[in-house]
Amino acid sequence: MKALEEKISQEGQVLPGNVLKVGSFLNQQVDSVFLKEMAKETRRLFSGEGITKILTVEASGIAFATAVAMEFSVPMVFAKKHPSANVSGEQYSASVFSYTHKKTYNVAVTKEYLTSKDTVLITDDFLAGGNALKGLIDIANQAGAKIAGCCAEIEKGFQGGGDELRARGYRVESLAIIESMNEKGITFRK
Amino acid sequence: MKALEEKISQEGQVLPGNVLKVGSFLNQQVDSVFLKEMAKETRRLFSGEGITKILTVEASGIAFATAVAMEFSVPMVFAKKHPSANVSGEQYSASVFSYTHKKTYNVAVTKEYLTSKDTVLITDDFLAGGNALKGLIDIANQAGAKIAGCCAEIEKGFQGGGDELRARGYRVESLAIIESMNEKGITFRK
Numbered sequence: 548m549k550a551l552e553e554k555i556s557q558e559g560q561v562l563p564g565n566v567l568k569v570g571s572f573l574n575q576q577v578d579s580v581f582l583k584e585m586a587k588e589t590r591r592l593f594s595g596e597g598i599t600k601i602l603t604v605e606a607s608g609i610a611f612a613t614a615v616a617m618e619f620s621v622p623m624v625f626a627k628k629h630p631s632a633n634v635s636g637e638q639y640s641a642s643v644f645s646y647t648h649k650k651t652y653n654v655a656v657t658k659e660y661l662t663s664k665d666t667v668l669i670t671d672d673f674l675a676g677g678n679a680l681k682g683l684i685d686i687a688n689q690a691g692a693k694i695a696g697c698c699a700e701i702e703k704g705f706q707g708g709g710d711e712l713r714a715r716g717y718r719v720e721s722l723a724i725i726e727s728m729n730e731k732g733i734t735f736r737k
Numbered sequence: 738m739k740a741l742e743e744k745i746s747q748e749g750q751v752l753p754g755n756v757l758k759v760g761s762f763l764n765q766q767v768d769s770v771f772l773k774e775m776a777k778e779t780r781r782l783f784s785g786e787g788i789t790k791i792l793t794v795e796a797s798g799i800a801f802a803t804a805v806a807m808e809f810s811v812p813m814v815f816a817k818k819h820p821s822a823n824v825s826g827e828q829y830s831a832s833v834f835s836y837t838h839k840k841t842y843n844v845a846v847t848k849e850y851l852t853s854k855d856t857v858l859i860t861d862d863f864l865a866g867g868n869a870l871k872g873l874i875d876i877a878n879q880a881g882a883k884i885a886g887c888c889a890e891i892e893k894g895f896q897g898g899g900d901e902l903r904a905r906g907y908r909v910e911s912l913a914i915i916e917s918m919n920e921k922g923i924t925f926r927k
Binding site for chain 1: 760761762765766767768769770772773791795796797799800803804806807809810811812813814815817818819846847849850
């Protein structure tokens with residue numbers, strides 16, 4: 548998505564440790580008008596797949612998943628990372644290593660919110676090593692749901708997670724794929 | 738909002754410890770079609786206030802804030818609860834006790850995303866003791882932003898946080914206000 552590549556080039560900041568800061572429009576501060584454009588593009592990519600649910604993981608994945616779910620007019624479900632008093636009942640769960648937070652989380656979805664009747668589109672803000680998506684794929688498989696594919700707003704192609712999932716046969720679409728980045732600039736995959 | 742009261746009555750479950758589980762449509766699983774209706778009602782309530790930004794706190798507040806921001810076509814900013822590698826720069830921060838998680842968090846917003854030029858609408862999924870909203874009000878005041886008001890999807894009126902903020906002069910609108918609840922049923926404020 549050309550407009551996203553331009554926005555990343557203009558507003559993104561490359562921080563030490565392969566961290567891309569896009570807090571001005573994509574997370575922490577979310578440009579809601581642009582978010583809707585990204586959601587529309589995601590719908591275009593996955594239309595005709597019979598999507599019944601959008602699946603993501605808290606916290607920064609929720610804004611994009613919400614917008615995509617609104618475009619598809621289907622429910623959005625987010626996996627929780629932390630035990631919570633308002634979660635009850637049996638859960639599907641998976642272990643996820645967070646690149647951003649440098650630790651392993653247990654992520655969980657209440658069983659009643661994901662079933663074998665669902666065709667899910669798994670979304671997230673970032674796709675780097677692919678750990679969050681792998682955890683969500685694991686959860687969708689536990690539920691017996693059909694996985695239509697995965698869509699990240701930004702994929703760090705050089706970290707390999709997206710290509711690993713593609714090699715396993717999953718359809719992975721990312722709205723922008725970064726081939727390389729450093730303090731001097733950002734290059735996108737053609 | 739009558740439709741929300743009906744949905745809470747139909748799908749909500751009262752759990753021990755004054756916990757209302759509405760995960761089937763409001764958090765964990767989010768009914769995106771209904772979410773848009775709630776966002777439209779929120780826009781109706783606060784139209785004409787010159788809102789420039791929607792402010793919330795991660796994680797379960799993000800879906801509602803995103804939908805509201807899309808209705809207003811303004812950015813959504815969420816306070817972060819956890820230190821993160823992709824957050825840099827100076828932060829406004831406040832301490833918040835989470836009723837759901839039974840612990841105190843530090844919540845923070847990067848200074849550049851909230852300024853004295855902003856008129857903010859503070860939103861959250863739940864309003865109970867009001868601690869999250871108080872923390873967000875604190876942050877908005879640190880930024881010198883104008884606070885147009887607060888809007889929660891569901892207020893637990895009997896926990897007093899909303900009325901305390903109203904008594905302090907803030908405009909607090911909640912789409913549904915629960916006056917009392919127990920295993921037998923839920924009563925809404927007239």
